[in-house]
Amino acid sequence: MSTQPDTRFRRLREKGSRDFDLACSIIDEARMGHVGFAKGGHPYVLPMAMARDGNSLLMHGSIASRLMQSLESGLPCCVTITHLDGLVLARSAFNSSMHYRSVMIFGIAKPVTEFADKERGLNLLTEHLLPGRRADIRPSTRKEINATMLLSLPLDTFTVKVGNKPPDDPAKDLESHAWAGVVPLQLKAGKPVAAPDLRPGIEVPAYVRRLR
């Protein structure tokens, strides 16, 4: 095994970056990412909820989860977080592309074992996924925290790619009759749907309404 993943930029270098603040902004806007690792010669890529805690990425799951156990065992992983921000419609299929912001993080995730750290990390995750939620629900019990694995992946080795330019067509294509431009895409929240067993009289709170 080579000791370091290959994080060189080759093609489309102008889209590449190693800026930490840019990486953080991409992570902080995401609720989930895709975690990849290899086991028995086969790669696996799974979606997971995640949140940043300073210089680390936190991921959580059941202590019974194969994914969590695989990561805990010290397998190298790659976590990729991508925002698809738009369709870039050039005058040809060849020059068409997408607006996106993507960060790939490489490393080995370590379990957070100290109870107070784990509790804090899990609270941070809850609050990241929906700011305002933590204060509205009961604290997690010791049993719940013990049944949850929290993994921390250092934000040391990462690459960022951003595509955010208008279509770039060669001069000969500019006489095209086709429309060219960008169609922005964004993940948006819809109307909240109350649980069937919600007690009467409980209104949708401001921190949920704010998502729309």
Place this chain on the structure above:
Amino acid sequence: MSTQPDTRFRRLREKGSRDFDLACSIIDEARMGHVGFAKGGHPYVLPMAMARDGNSLLMHGSIASRLMQSLESGLPCCVTITHLDGLVLARSAFNSSMHYRSVMIFGIAKPVTEFADKERGLNLLTEHLLPGRRADIRPSTRKEINATMLLSLPLDTFTVKVGNKPPDDPAKDLESHAWAGVVPLQLKAGKPVAAPDLRPGIEVPAYVRRLR
């Protein structure tokens, strides 16, 4: 290397499926997925545009792309496509989760080498990413098609996971004062932004307006 990836469902089995039509519906609603493979002992996960062609998943990229070359070399890959459909707010952090639809496809991607097949596949991709676009732009040139690699991954070995239930709280939590329910999430198109060099008089076409 084990000959087959491990695709058994263990936890949350009720969310798991191997239904081909369900897998197709998830793929067909997506414009991109995350491709994972391992090289030199390190996993890599990259976002890619993709489209289904019958029983195969098509992915394309530059023939100069490291990613395409790695996949073309016959490395086993895992392509995961995920729709994040909502936040499931239970009365506790422990029981909170997400609505999602995810498909993981395992296999070895093969390059489509026959020119007519490749041309057809690339046209299918263009049309998938934005139905109506193909007829509005010039045909791709032979040079452009030759500069593009088209990979085909059979939809043979895959698993589907779907989370689409309301929060499921234990009886003791139902007296909570916290709101519980689901906040739907959806990727939505915004107002199209014309290219700075768009010829005057070209209006946003119906197939683009339809995305909103």
